[in-house]
Amino acid sequence: MSISDRDLVIEAAEAGAAVVRSHYGTALTRFDKSGGDFATTADIESEQAILDVLRAARPDDVVMGEESGRTGTGGNGREWLVDPLCGTLNYAVRNMLVAVNVALRTGTQVVAAASADPFADEVFWTDGAGAYVRHGGVDTRLTPSAESSLVDVNLDPPFPNERVFRATRLLADQGFIERFRPRVVSTTLAVAWVAAGRRAAYLTDGHLQDSVHFAAGIALCQAAGCVVTGIDGQPLHTGAGGLVVAADEQTHTALLTLVRDQQG
Template sequence: MINSYASLDDAGVAIAAAHAGADVVRTMYGRQVTRIDKGAGDFATAADLEAERTILGVIRAARPEDAVLGEEGGQQGTVDAVRQWLVDPLCGTLNYAVGNMLVAVNVALRDGAAAVADPFSGEVFFTDGETARVRHNGADAQLVPTSATQLVDVNLDPPFPNAPGFRAVDLLAHPGFIERFRPRVVSTTLALAWVAAGKRAAYVTDGGDLSESVHFAAGIALCRAAGCVVTGIDGARIGQGGRGLVVAADAETHGLLMSVIGDRRENRT
């Protein structure tokens, strides 16, 4: 079975790896988990570690020459590898540890294929870098973003590197936001897959350059391939020097959010 991974294309590898990690996360759910302190209030669990080991096993079997940057294991593989995979084996560890199922497994090839798996719905959202689809119960469907839900996920987890000029929490009380949208806070990049799938209108988070983050790379790739509008909180293309993330189902929604963000920033300067 493991040898069959080598015959997969990059999207197939991303799907297989994310699916394997999701199987671990789902199987270990509900067990008493030991928290492994990582400092600054962050921690991992045995499920994070085991899921990452399983994901790396798939990638190594399929692409032994590639490097991997894992949330838990750090950089692995040859330093001069041409290709690198970014792995977040359990996004939403705090949710998971307290018995909340809002979590995701993220696997992305830098500037290439990516997959985001929901361990509990069984959905795997994926892209080959060109198109975006979801696989559920053996069937694939194209992802179609839409702002119809008017739900916007806002990540309120620290740190807040762009404060006081930008505070995500301020969006929730802004009249322009309240008039058009309704907030949701899940604190996991599963929300990015939901924007691509039309389950959310947008997603907003603070931060620095998130384009090569193990947490966000897969979700960003998915949203771009689905046709979402993806920028930083300043409206610029994300990348080196970028700040935070605003992902919207369409240009109108993105424009409305940027207007609110710009208004809040002007009021704080």
């Protein structure tokens, strides 16, 4: 019997997570990339493990991997977006805040996605209809909540909208300080945490439409019922771009107001 896309995306993320766990704390070879970025042995081998799972079950699908690029013949409208280790710098300095992200896109819609936390033994997943976390073989529905007031802000470049929005300015805004508590996790695991009620919101600048880093987290938040837009409040991947994902409308509105206040 053929495996479902839902089960396949979870299996692929778990395969990558197992590799990430196995290399943790070891001497890692670094492979330099552009802009001071780099990959490690764990990134490369995690991606290969994910690709092996996907290729065995869906040989005709296109795969876009962060490290290996675009592979596959395509033609069927199905594309897997693979981020084998989100938080490489964290991982390289033996910080466990990382994620393994896998998403399936058909056309413009992500229909299945998983974001695995290799060290908490959790897989956040969605089949496009609902959003869940799997721990110890048990699936629990994700429920967003703004109760914590914790807002994760991505400080990593690029900043295409820096003239009107810069994360560092937001963190210094008195209105932000009075209402929220900033966090900087430096991995898209924090996006999944919004869907899970562990963060009130997440903000980042950037053009994210084809991002292997963000596809899974965005899909999880949408399926969980979060409010998801660009940093200017426009529909995702339009207007200025970027991402504001919030647990509820009130939090989303407050953050958009703070972002707009930066424009003077």
